[in-house]
Amino acid sequence: MSIYYQIYESLKKDLSNNLYKPGEKLPSEKVLSKRFGVNRHTIRRSLQLLKNEGILFSKRGSGIIVHDNRFKYKIGKRVRFSQNILNENYIPETTILRSEIRKASKIEAKNLEINSKHEILLIETIGKINNVPSIKTKRIISNKRFPDFFDIFQKQLSITKTLKILGVNDFFRKNTLVTAEQADSIQANLLHCKINSPLLKTTYINQDLNLIPIEYSQTWFVGERIQLALEN
Amino acid sequence: MSIYYQIYESLKKDLSNNLYKPGEKLPSEKVLSKRFGVNRHTIRRSLQLLKNEGILFSKRGSGIIVHDNRFKYKIGKRVRFSQNILNENYIPETTILRSEIRKASKIEAKNLEINSKHEILLIETIGKINNVPSIKTKRIISNKRFPDFFDIFQKQLSITKTLKILGVNDFFRKNTLVTAEQADSIQANLLHCKINSPLLKTTYINQDLNLIPIEYSQTWFVGERIQLALEN
DNA sequence: AATTATAAGTTGTATAGTTGTATAGTAAAG
DNA sequence: CTTTACTATACAACTATACAACTTATAATT
Numbered sequence: 001m002s003i004y005y006q007i008y009e010s011l012k013k014d015l016s017n018n019l020y021k022p023g024e025k026l027p028s029e030k031v032l033s034k035r036f037g038v039n040r041h042t043i044r045r046s047l048q049l050l051k052n053e054g055i056l057f058s059k060r061g062s063g064i065i066v067h068d069n070r071f072k073y074k075i076g077k078r079v080r081f082s083q084n085i086l087n088e089n090y091i092p093e094t095t096i097l098r099s100e101i102r103k104a105s106k107i108e109a110k111n112l113e114i115n116s117k118h119e120i121l122l123i124e125t126i127g128k129i130n131n132v133p134s135i136k137t138k139r140i141i142s143n144k145r146f147p148d149f150f151d152i153f154q155k156q157l158s159i160t161k162t163l164k165i166l167g168v169n170d171f172f173r174k175n176t177l178v179t180a181e182q183a184d185s186i187q188a189n190l191l192h193c194k195i196n197s198p199l200l201k202t203t204y205i206n207q208d209l210n211l212i213p214i215e216y217s218q219t220w221f222v223g224e225r226i227q228l229a230l231e232n
Numbered sequence: 233m234s235i236y237y238q239i240y241e242s243l244k245k246d247l248s249n250n251l252y253k254p255g256e257k258l259p260s261e262k263v264l265s266k267r268f269g270v271n272r273h274t275i276r277r278s279l280q281l282l283k284n285e286g287i288l289f290s291k292r293g294s295g296i297i298v299h300d301n302r303f304k305y306k307i308g309k310r311v312r313f314s315q316n317i318l319n320e321n322y323i324p325e326t327t328i329l330r331s332e333i334r335k336a337s338k339i340e341a342k343n344l345e346i347n348s349k350h351e352i353l354l355i356e357t358i359g360k361i362n363n364v365p366s367i368k369t370k371r372i373i374s375n376k377r378f379p380d381f382f383d384i385f386q387k388q389l390s391i392t393k394t395l396k397i398l399g400v401n402d403f404f405r406k407n408t409l410v411t412a413e414q415a416d417s418i419q420a421n422l423l424h425c426k427i428n429s430p431l432l433k434t435t436y437i438n439q440d441l442n443l444i445p446i447e448y449s450q451t452w453f454v455g456e457r458i459q460l461a462l463e464n
Numbered sequence: 465a466a467t468t469a470t471a472a473g474t475t476g477t478a479t480a481g482t483t484g485t486a487t488a489g490t491a492a493a494g
Numbered sequence: 495c496t497t498t499a500c501t502a503t504a505c506a507a508c509t510a511t512a513c514a515a516c517t518t519a520t521a522a523t524t
Contacts, residue, residue, distance in 0.1 A: 293508030
């Protein structure tokens with residue numbers, strides 16, 4: 001087998017072992033050619049294969065960068081899970097983990113601007129991108145305001161569609177907080193990531209056109225696979 | 233007598249007269265074929281005989297290189313690459329293939345007797361004897377214990393000298409394991425040997441006078457050119 | 465402190481030269 | 495008739511070198 005192909009396989013192995021991480025630069029062609037003891041053109045031929053696969057891309061004068069194939073999840077005024085994913089030509093899917101109706105906690109009541117004696121509906125879902133579970137969401141919704149929410153959501157599996165049926169034609173973000181957490185074993189299992197993998201956690205409120213809060217929710221994103229693109 | 237055999241004898245005579253010295257290149261096949269007035273394939277046939285004898289080695293795209301014969305490499309309590317070679321009146325040279333700082337693997341941490349969370353420095357070098365690359369070494373050194381190791385080594389190109397500067401005046405082998413491997417195309421290219429040529433692989437630990445491991449390393453020797461002389 | 469030159473390093477491209485390999489053909493020897 | 499030695503040609507793989515285009519870091523200048 002030709003040398004350039006062997007080098008290609010060697011580099012591919014390094015990449016899959018995360019020796020060179022997405023977004024980072026590879027050693028320069030000069031350094032690589034020394035490492036493998038070949039001419040620069042031979043290295044370039046190996047790299048070309050990886051470029052063709054979309055794993056690497058190069059910038060003249062700058063270097064060779066490992067392609068960041070993390071999904072770019074847009075967060076702005078109007079955040080729509082399915083649409084976000086369809087826009088990037090990926091396939092979205094939502095599955096329900098559990099639901100629960102109980103009294104609102106102090107924080108929940110405050111954020112939903114409801115009386116703390118009122119009941120809320122809690123829904124936990126997993127969002128899949130191309131069949132890979134990468135997003136976990138926990139929603140708190142006023143059960144008094146939307147008593148039929150869960151029944152409809154269970155069929156629609158979409159917040160946007162459910163709200164439309166309930167007469168809310170549009171809604172948007174009041175605010176979004178982003179923090180980082182480590183995945184515990186339960187989350188790791190649900191989200192198909194390793195224990196202690198970094199998770200991006202967003203806490204936010206969606207409100208209707210009258211500025212009344214609809215949901216107070218939290219969403220966890222697997223950091224290795226998703227990057228949040230903040231829009232203004 | 234056939235032409236190719238006569239050319240072979242003529243070239244062999246030139247080689248033994250040191251007309252072409254070890255480490256140097258022969259004239260190209262094109263030039264030789266013109267000189268002897270034969271087709272390139274005929275020259276190649278002559279050269280093949282010399283390659284079989286281990287006197288010549290060819291590199292695609294580069295040329296044909298003159299090699300030395302078998303070198304005796306001593307392995308005992310105190311193994312010193314340069315000194316070993318100078319003692320036999322040969323010229324040693326070390327070139328760096330690559331260096332890398334990363335977390336220790338389980339085996340590396342165990343052999344260096346360090347915590348597996350610590351970082352290690354990896355250095356890969358090629359050792360040349362009379363300008364013929366024959367030895368490849370991969371060293372693992374605690375980056376915590378010797379944070380400046382690579383900077384110094386890069387200038388000194390000698391483990392002994394580097395350690396002396398770092399305050400380690402002497403070191404010796406804890407143990408040496410010898411196994412055999414086949415050269416893959418990358419190694420064969422680096423070490424100027426044929427694919428599948430046998431390589432002697434030594435795995436060893438060098439420790440200081442307090443018996444603390446300094447380096448956990450592996451060295452590959454081209455079996456055709458180097459024999460290991462084990463001392464007790 | 466901010467801006468501008470300068471230098472050094474990186475990738476892209478072009479050209480020429482080298483060895484490896486495959487195929488086809490000729491001539492002589494057994 | 496088959497094998498061996500040798501020629502002829504072509505292409506693939508790899509090296510060597512040079513230069514252009516571009517980026518980045520550093521030094522110099524304002």
